[in-house]
Amino acid sequence: MMFGGTEISSCPQCGKWIKRQTYGSMNTFGATIWSDNYIVGSMYINSLEVAICAHCEKCILTKDLISEAYIPSVLEMYDEDMMGNKVHKTDPSILEDKYQDAKALFLPGFNSLKEALNYIGEGEIVVRHNIWQHLNHRFRKKKIKNLSKENEQFYINNVKKLIDLIKIENDNDQIRLAELYRNIGDFESSREHLQRVEKEELKKLRPKFENEIEKGNRNTFILHDNR
């Protein structure tokens, strides 16, 4: 994976400077893709849709961030002129000085995500999607860990709310809905959504989900293992 420079923006919650590492290219080579579309791979970073501001510790949606400045990486600092000589393009130290108080974003934990539901407004679907994947991490461990009774109920309610929030726009939404229904044991609705998938390439995934339904399995499973 290629690392790019640093993007500076201000936190939509507290207005202070935050910085984000940018990435040149990503791919799923050698990655494991799970049935909830969570991807684990060395050349891939699950998009940080929800992140925590290190200043105010509130959840923010990264799509809401407006770029204020870009601090290039060392590799991007130079250009080549027509003769192939290295030419100094930008001096990032000037920018770095101006934004020296900028703090990096970090990944939200379960409690921060849960709390975010109280103030995130339109971002509810994104937060609930992240909560879903977060609680599914228990299936990605060698030994599956059970949730507490309270969290199990929270998980089910979250899946149901997510189902209500999803507006079907394409086949990926059908797959996501099929998976959500399977997670709460509504196998019939899950099958119905799988049947509505039209794209050939996604149709190929159908037997994998149907096989799990056949087994009566509600757990998140590995869809593709490219390792």
Ligand SMILES: [Zn+2]
């Ligand atoms: Zn903030």
